[in-house]
């Protein structure tokens with residue numbers, strides 16, 4: 001084995017990248033001796049308020065790290081760090097992993113239970129290689145990263161000669177619908193040359209809407225949002241046709 005001695009470099013990149021509703025990248029860094037491994041790119045999302053917050057990052061395909069260490073803390077109490085519970089790619093204990101992680105990457109996840117609102121959190125995901133490590137720090141607030149999975153079982157049927165009934169079920173991964181209800185947004189457009197139109201439904205939870213539209217073939221989609229406007233609407237459900 002070739003040992004590379006005497007060359008240890010520390011690279012620190014300060015990144016400020018604010019995207020609506022995304023975790024904020026704070027700092028990434030590498031401590032290497034030899035080749036420079038890639039820092040994990042971490043994304044965090046709460047798919048079921050309040051207890052299912054996952055941060056995820058892709059495993060690099062060619063030189064996977066020997067292991068990861070993921071810790072988190074409140075920004076104002078950084079001395080108190082907790083371990084984020086790691087879930088390997090393709091792991092069967094992935095019942096908390098949301099259905100919509102459709103990416104083809106092999107994703108690592110880590111799970112943080114019962115986070116608090118109005119609290120700035122910092123997560124440090126460190127990839128450990130033989131002889132080097134690289135970390136990624138992100139910051140988030142729970143109310144910004146709430147994003148349910150899309151509604152399921154979306155159907156559209158004629159209600160009478162002029163009206164259509166659009167129905168759906170809430171995302172099954174949203175565990176506490178009784179305490180934290182969802183509201184919905186619908187989008188429809190003509191199948192050909194359609195301009196999409198969308199509507200916010202609410203303020204109370206409802207799993208159906210009756211639409212009066214000009215005759216024709218339309219595509220319908222639904223997204224789900226926490227009733228009190230925490231975070232953002234889910235991805236759109238796949239389109240269904242009347």
Ligand SMILES: *[C@@H]1O[C@H](CO)[C@@H](O)[C@H](O)[C@H]1NC(C)=O
Pocket residue numbers: 049050051113114176
């Ligand atoms: C969230 O987790 C905490 C601690 O595990 C538990 O006490 C609380 O009841 C959970 N909340 C919900 C809504 O499940």
Ligand SMILES: *[C@@H]1O[C@H](CO)[C@@H](O)[C@H](O)[C@H]1NC(C)=O
Pocket residue numbers: 069071124125126135137
């Ligand atoms: C991130 O975590 C690693 C491993 O626990 C630690 O060595 C490193 O100092 C941490 N980085 C920062 C900036 O807190």
